[in-house]
Amino acid sequence: MSALPTAERGSATWRLVKAESTLCVRDKVAPLWGIGFPLVLLIVLGSVPDLREPVEGSGGLTYFDLYVPVLVLFNLAILATASLPTTLAGYRENGVLRRMRTTPVGPARVLAAQLVANFAIAVVAMVLFLAVAGFGFGVDLPQHLPGFALAWLLAAGALLAIGLLITALAPGRGPATAIGTVLFFPMMFFAGLWVPISQMPPLLRDIAHYTPLGAGMGAFQDAYLGHFPSAVPLLTLAAYAVVCAFAAVRWFRWE
Template sequence: MSALNTAARPVTAKRGSATWRLIKAESKLCVRDKVAPIWGVGCPLIVLIILGSIPALREPQKANGGLTNFDLYVPVLILFNVAILAMTALPATLAGYRENGVLRRMQTTPVGPARLLGAQLVANLTIAVVAMVLFLAVAGLAFGVDLPQNLFGFAVAWLLASAALLSIGLLITALAPGRSSASAIGTVLFFPMMFFAGLWVPITQMPAVLQNISHYTPLGAGMRAFQEAYLGQFPSALPLLTLAAYAAGCALIAVHWFRWE
């Protein structure tokens, strides 16, 4: 029995180290590819600075509960960052692997779909964390936007929103045959999702029907949770459960229906 246990230990170590090496490799490739840093971080940051420089957007509005429109745009752009990573960078990377035959070769190795998709999830989540901290710092230091009053609630909401969006990106990746189709699907989903997050029209100024619909979309639920955290409350159950359902459901489907070629 002891001999069997001794023999089993190196296998576990090798599996763990292989997963960590895969995460490091995918993280380096994400940065080297420049899609995630430029479009996922640089583009939303430029938009943040432009919007913050418009005086009219920094005037308090009664419809926003005393918050300025720019106060509402900061969490929207944080979600914008994650949405670009999830809908553009992540699907294009893995669908490109499939198109170039990389996944077909990886199929012969012990790396399974869960481990491969998990490595991409961690790599993109790391970039999203850096972007989120950067956006909050720029908004606070340059434009005087306060941090969320309930930081723990905001962190929980951000983590669930990021997991939901990136899981949707993994689902696109799992099913799309190539880079062009993955980009097309991601683009089609991106714009309506950003609309319901309030990128063009703040959610509080939407008609009641659209507000109700937005509460059940991943970005709409994320924005509702963010706003509650900004006002000092821990996010309510509905948006958190909505985000958790998207994250778990899309991730499970992505792993189950993952296509190597």
Template sequence: MTATTVVLRTEARLFAREPGALFWIVAFPALLLTALGLVPAFREVDEELDGLRVVDLYVPIAVLLAMIMAGVQSMPVVLSGYRERGILRRLSATPARPSSLLAAQLAVHGGAVLVAVALTLAVGWLAFDVEPAGQPVGYGLAVLLAAFTSLALGGMIAALTPSAKAAQTLGLVIFFPAMFSAGVYVPVSTMPGLLGDVVELTPFGASAAALDRAAAGNWPHGLDVAVTGVWGLLFLGVAARWFRWE
């Protein structure tokens, strides 16, 4: 087995030993959707929501919530902690590059997000008859793009914070605006005029709009895709510029 494979297997194993991360990333979004879906009124068609139900709107929101948990709450704390404890430094004294650990963390968190997305879509579909995605290819691309941007944001947080504690604090500062812009409190498509327009310029707001469009059977708007992608590249650029191995 190559070094990269062993690092990946090791990080996956370690991730599985973190019940907190597993719960908040993989289980919580689906549980939130279940809780909302169990409210009878949320399962009724609402004319003000263009004939959709509240539970329909919350499927993409739960999907984004998994990404926020992974990218903002979990991964940067792990990475900054690895740096703080000299784990990356120790690794740089071996033939394995510390970047392999970074890549493994991205892969593990990305994998957890995809499991969470699948679980959320399955719960919505099987329990509450939410059509998984009217435009599956568009939906899939929007999911991948949003996952990329949220993990790039996590990389940026890890790059800007010297310790696990600092990463946790900065993560928390970003967590609430991220949740708001993803529509956890008020779905983005129901936000009034100007607020909605502004939120659609944020990474998670644009992702939410793209997912909504794809769920309804259309291709995401180019603008939403571009906004998410540009944010993602920006985060990645900051992460690459300021990330330190020790």
């Protein structure tokens, strides 16, 4: 079969992106758990007066100030451990990727379309969380917006690469869900969902700095305090993105 002309390939890719985005919304995992649940949690936490008290060692940030970036990371973690891997592993399990290998579109574009769809949902969620926290509860935007944007992009890249790695290792939806669940709760713990990182014991605090969400939280905190994120969390996130993406490509199975 001859290759598609460049314009047709671009058009097919765009149609595939739109189709995968529609399916991603219909599947409800990404919008409900990635946006809806953390948004409700944000509103509930913002209504608790005790969470407006400053946290020791956080540069004057309150508990609620800290929960806003945690919930931004929560969204990325849901997409990486639930939405992306279960969808793509389901495609493999049902033979979708195998059948697409015989078409000019090819399965690689399915991966790209899924990444774009999940990335778009993550952008919407991040903007929505910051807007609700700011307009609804008076939480200031990060004082260093370019630093925050860079940290978010690296965090999104690291988490989505982890999602692709889960997809590469899981033969179907069931194993993908199991692997994602096992990873989700420790990652959220080290992001400070239950205990702020600054209040963790020294050993756990040191471990948190080198986990994907702990590094993301550290970079976010720097940006909120008006500083460009330090090199360690940014390099940690970049390392996760590169290593996990390389491993996912190396071990990915189409069928």
